[in-house]
Amino acid sequence: MKLEKILDKLGSLEKNSFIKIIDNIISKNPKNSKEINKILSSSDKGLKSVDNQNISKIFALTSNEFLEHTKCEFQEITSQLDILIDIIIRDGNCIMKQDWFSRLYETEIKQLKNKIKALNTDFENEKSELSETRKRDYKIYKSCLDTAYYNDEENNREAKISPDELSIILTLSKQLGLSQEEIKLINYSILPIKKLDIQDVIKGLKNIGVIFYSTKENTIYVADEMVRLLRKIRKKEIAEKFYRRTLKLLREPIINQISKDHNIDRKLTYSQKIEEIIKEGISFTDLLLSDIYKAGSTLTEKKKTLNELCEKGLNIKNLKGSTLDDKISSLITYFDNIERDEKVGISVDGFDKLLSELNTSLPKLNKQIKEQFELQDEFVLKADFLLDYNIKPRDILDLITKVDRTKFIKDNGVKQRGDDILNILEHYKDVENLYLENYENVAYRNLNLLKENGIIIKESELGLKFEELTCVIFNGLGFNVDDTFKNQLNTKKDMMDILLNLGNQEIIIVECKTSKERGYNKFSSVSRQLKSYQNLALKNDLRIVKILLIAPEFSDDFVTDCEMDTEMNLSLITASTLSNIFEAFKTSKYSEFPHVLFRDIVINEERILKAISK
Incomplete structure (x- = not known):
């Protein structure tokens, strides 16, 4: 669930910890402070009075600083933050009732204890399947971690791992090729794992801003944006579902080899081994750099194998990048874009x-x-x-x-x-609904995003398609989109896009403009066009209740020119605003949209949504 949607569900007290952290980041002059201050300038009461949409934007602008803030919490080795974050970033765990989270936490602790016991047995057992090389890697890491943690006690200080020690330990684990799960098992074999009270766990996660907790619904929420950020901390480059999609394309001998390298039971079924590989937290990059290829494969052969995996298996044509690292980075970016996209591929x-x-x-x-x-x-x-x-x-x-x-x-x-x-x-x-869900992309003439979302259309057809979709939306809002009357009025010179017939000789004129450029900025030409439509209607004794101009967005200069115009009753609507009004209208009590709400120069989406939801 998106951050904005979660914030809409919560009261001010439930957002407080998160807001305080963002406020603290802002006070330290973050990298994007100029953009943040622009958003905050509309409110003289600080971040607490900013609407949820803008809080979400500010979080995006401070995400790097928030990442560093959360990383600092890992220095407290007794926090179990690694265990807890691994639970809340799993696909499907972004919304949980407290009792469900408690159950998952208890299960995780129990499984960890069993795995630690099995690992310690493997250390001692000469006949274990664990190779001597892997035993050596584990022992090196364990010895270094033991020293880093307990050397404080020798100097009569509280046992903990300093930031410098932590950076060395992390470098060591990477060089030894240890998965997140292997690191976790060795960590907790040194520091005995204790089950914490679930209320303390929730309070701790809430205080560092990574979860929200609704006391009314007894529910934990983790925003999609936060999940992506927490994955970076845990060095998990992609969501589990994309990792699974890739692993399922590999032959069983390759899966067996990966399992052997990371101490996963090879007696498990093919699907079970895949799930264990995902849970292990094995680096996706490392997997594609070395683990999926036959022994002795050349760099050229590796590139060919990866290209075939992407083209034939994942249906990604022409993966960008000349080096193997570049290609893997492009694949990670591809998966990240799919996850961020709110569209679902079908309606x-x-x-x-x-x-x-x-x-x-x-x-x-x-x-x-x-x-x-x-x-x-x-x-x-x-x-x-x-x-x-x-x-x-x-x-x-x-x-x-x-x-x-x-x-x-x-x-x-x-x-x-x-x-x-x-x-x-x-x-x-379901093509029509799919187009409506991509209404803003049509407005922006964004062919690439449309293609990714399953829509194939020529660029020359986008203007007409935007007009058609706008007609569908106004029909859905209960208006009479009167093409017959429009065609009677139109001349070869003056051809309005849409006419809404309100009856009693009253009409609304709608003009649709698509634009690739950010900030629609052609007021002089569009105003001449709209005034000619206005004159045409007045000649036919019609009363123009409103003229609406719909475009992807409007520049500040365009809005200013519109405000200065005294000849037209013109309002501006962005495509996203019209789309959101249409969605909200579907669940409102109205059978016809009250057009009197179209009274701003730039239509205020928030005000209209509040009005029709009453």
Whole structure:
């Protein structure tokens, strides 16, 4: 769930710890202080009075400083922050009831204790599957960590690891190729692990700003933006679902070799080994640099293998980068962009239909998804519910076995030739709703993002498509989009885009403008155009209630020119504002949007959303 949406759910006390940390960062003149001050200048009461959308923007601008703030907490080795963060950044754990979090925490502590016991046994057992080289690596790391921690006691000081010692330990673990899980096991074999009171755990995480806790709902929330930041701290470059998607493309001998290198039981099934590799926290970069290739592979062969994995397996054409490191970095960026994108690849309605038919064809899937993502609800195959957890259609389809996918495809008349997953996504695309979800991208003429979101369209068609979608939105708002009347009025010289007929000779004129450039800044030309439409309507004895101009955004100069115009009753609406009004209207009590709310120069989205939600 996005940070802004979580903040909307909470009271001021529940946001307080987070706000204090951001406030403290701002007071220290962070890197993006100019941009932050621009946002804060609209409020004379400081950060606490800033709206949730702008708090979210400020968090994005201070994310590097927040990262450093959180890293400092790791110096307190008894905090168990590594264990707790590994729980809350797992796919599906961003929203949890307190009792569910408590259960996950207890399970994690129990499993860690068992693994530590098994590791200590492997140290002593000469016949263990742990290689002598790996035993040596573990012993080196353990000895260094032991010295770093207990050398304070020898000098009559409290045992802890200093920042300098920590940086050396981290460098050592990287050079030895230890996974996050291996590091964790060795750490807690030196410092005995204790189960903490869950209220203290929640309070601690809340105080350092990484979670929010709603006392009313007894629920923990971790923002999507925070999950990405915490992953950086734990050196996990991509979400588990993308790691799983990549691992499933590897042959079992490769998975076995990775398992052997990191002390994972090779008697487990193929799928279980993949889950254990993910839990181990093995670096995705290291995996693609060396672990997935045959012994003795040349650099050229490695590049070829990685290219084939991306093109044939992940359907990523022309992965950027000339070196192996560059290609891996491009792949990580690709996954990061997919995760950040709020669009789901098909429409939300299409996602709901897909889930409903999956549930019919594969009745065990609900339980599988529930267990895979550690979800508490009994029935989880609901689009809105899953999207709150940032779980998208592709993430669900990735978990379905080939046999079950084939059955589903046959049951539901999906095309059988080609890639199963892409065929299913295409089948449930629901084009009109998908376009509406990409309304702002059409306005910005962003062909690349449209393509990534499953929309193929020529650039020359974008202007007309934006106009068509705007008509759909105004129809959805209950207006009479009167094309017949518009065509009667239009001349070869003056052709208005949209006419809303209010009856009794009253109309609203709507003009649509797409623009690749940031900040629409062509007032003089558009004002001449709109005035000619106004004159055309007045000649036909019509009363113009309002003229609306819709564009992706407007420059400050454009807004100023609009404010100075005395001849037109003109209001400006950004595409994102109109889209958000349309979404809010669907759940409002109104059957027709009250057009009197269109009274600002630049339409105030927040005010309108509040008005129609009453």
